[in-house]
Amino acid sequence: MITVHHLNDSRSQRILWLLEELGLAYEIARYQRDATTRLAPEALKAVHPLGKSPVITDEGRTIGESGAIIDYILRRHAPDSPLRPDPASAAFDDYEQWLHYAEGSAMLPLMLNMYVGRLGEAGAPLHPRIESEIANHIGYVNGALAGREWLVGDHLTGADIQMSFIGEVTGAFGRLAQYPNIEAWVGRFQARPAYKAALEKGGPYSFARSRPSPGREKERRAEGAARMRACGLSGGVCGPHPPAGCAVGFPSPSRERVFRFPPPSAKPPGDEQASEDPANFPPGVTPPDEFQRAPGSLSP
Numbered sequence: 001m002i003t004v005h006h007l008n009d010s011r012s013q014r015i016l017w018l019l020e021e022l023g024l025a026y027e028i029a030r031y032q033r034d035a036t037t038r039l040a041p042e043a044l045k046a047v048h049p050l051g052k053s054p055v056i057t058d059e060g061r062t063i064g065e066s067g068a069i070i071d072y073i074l075r076r077h078a079p080d081s082p083l084r085p086d087p088a089s090a091a092f093d094d095y096e097q098w099l100h101y102a103e104g105s106a107m108l109p110l111m112l113n114m115y116v117g118r119l120g121e122a123g124a125p126l127h128p129r130i131e132s133e134i135a136n137h138i139g140y141v142n143g144a145l146a147g148r149e150w151l152v153g154d155h156l157t158g159a160d161i162q163m164s165f166i167g168e169v170t171g172a173f174g175r176l177a178q179y180p181n182i183e184a185w186v187g188r189f190q191a192r193p194a195y196k197a198a199l200e201k202g203g204p205y206s207f208a209r210s211r212p213s214p215g216r217e218k219e220r221r222a223e224g225a226a227r228m229r230a231c232g233l234s235g236g237v238c239g240p241h242p243p244a245g246c247a248v249g250f251p252s253p254s255r256e257r258v259f260r261f262p263p264p265s266a267k268p269p270g271d272e273q274a275s276e277d278p279a280n281f282p283p284g285v286t287p288p289d290e291f292q293r294a295p296g297s298l299s300p
Contacts, residue, residue, distance in 0.1 A: 001026060001027055001058070002019065002024065002025075002026040002027070002056055002058045002073070003026065003027045003028070003029055003056060003057045003271065004016060004019070004026055004027070004028050004029070004054065004056050004078070005029045005031065005044060005048075005054070005055045005056065006028050006029065006030055006045050006053060006054070006202060007031045007032075007033065007040050007052075007053035007054075007056070008030070008031070008032050008043070008202075008204065009033065009203075009204060009205055009206055010032055010033075010040075010053050010054070011053070011054055011066055011165055012053040012055075012066075012202075013055030013068060013198060013199075013202050013207075014054075014070075014161050014162065014165060014207050015054045015056065015066065015069055015070070015073075016028070016198035016201055016202045017085070017161055017164070017194060017198040018070055018073060018074075018158065018161050019073070019198075020194035020195070020197045020198045020201075021083060021156070021161070021194040022073070022074075022077070022078045022081060022083065024077055024078070026071070028201060028202070029047075029099070031053065032042055032289070040052060040053060042247060047062065047256075048062055048064050048277070052064070052066065054066055054069055055069075055263075056069055056072075056073075058076070060109075065103070066102070066103065066161055066162060067099040067100060067102065067103060070099065070158045070161060070162055071099060071158070072298055074158055076143075078217060082155055082157070083156065083157050083158045083161075084157065084158055085152060085153065085157065091152050091153050093158070093159055094151075094152050095152045095158065095159045098151055098159035098160075098162060099158065099159060099162050099164055101163075102162045102163045102166055105137060105167070106137045106138075106141065106163070106166045107169075107193065108133070108280075109130055109133035109134045109136075109137060110134065110166070110169050110173070111169055112126070112130050112133075113130050113134060113173065116130060122181075134185055138166075138170055138175065138178075138179055138182065139179070139180060141163070141166065141167075141179075141181050142180075142181045143181075145181035145182060145184075146181055150185075151163060156189070156192070160185075160189060161189075164186075165207070166184060167170060167182050167185060167189075167206065168207035168208070169283055170182060170186075171183075171186060171207070171211065172206070173209055190208060191245050191258040196271050228235040234258075241277050
């Protein structure tokens with residue numbers, strides 16, 4: 001039987017979703033992140049040398065990496081499932097591309113956005129390039145979904161499951177309203193019974209949280225733009241010398257990222273020059289755990 005070594009609030013959630021879609025029997029070995037660092041526990045290294053999740057064990061094999069796991073499960077346990085196109089078809093080539101693209105290309109600028117955002121002023125020179133790459137990749141996915149419900153063919157496939165995290169992270173960064181095709185796609189897959197069943201079994205998952213109405217999102221974006229103008233910023237990129245004590249909020253459907261820049265007499269860069277302060281989130285809004293973690297803690 002397949003065992004999913006499931007780290008709470010991580011990419012392994014999509015493996016549970018796949019198994020629920022297929023109706024396969026499986027077991028869950030649960031691992032909890034460190035409450036302070038949000039890193040995976042050392043116990044995962046006993047399963048795979050990288051100590052990351054997702055990873056599965058099955059019939060004496062240990063398989064890591066989301067795309068490889070999805071491919072393995074469908075080939076070995078459900079070769080005739082519609083979640084995997086006919087290998088002789090052109091659709092299969094598209095399917096394989098999405099399996100590799102999710103972590104090979106699309107996730108990189110989103111990860112950089114999260115980590116460089118922690119650097120505050122020191123990371124400002126990188127923001128234009130990161131923003132450009134996010135627009136490039138997320139725009140590409142949005143275009144691929146134009147006029148269709150799923151990435152490959154006319155029904156859900158493993159490509160959608162692998163790419164789902166990209167759509168969910170885009171939402172966590174408050175960008176779904178800019179990409180309506182992705183927004184509708186995320187709504188479709190999160191409404192599926194198998195997705196909901198996987199949530200029940202996997203436990204709390206930050207990226208499945210509901211988003212506010214488009215009207216409220218527009219309002220919060222306007223509020224964030226006003227704050228940036230007040231701090232002498234433009235284009236959503238931190239200026240080289242923000243005013244002392246300036247707090248800049250970037251509005252998001254699920255949270256606000258707030259960078260605080262201390263006066264010149266404060267600690268030097270790298271010593272809490274920029275922080276994400278939960279006290280500054282709007283009333284009733286809690287930042288997803290995925291974005292409260294220490295650098296280096298995001299498991300694939």
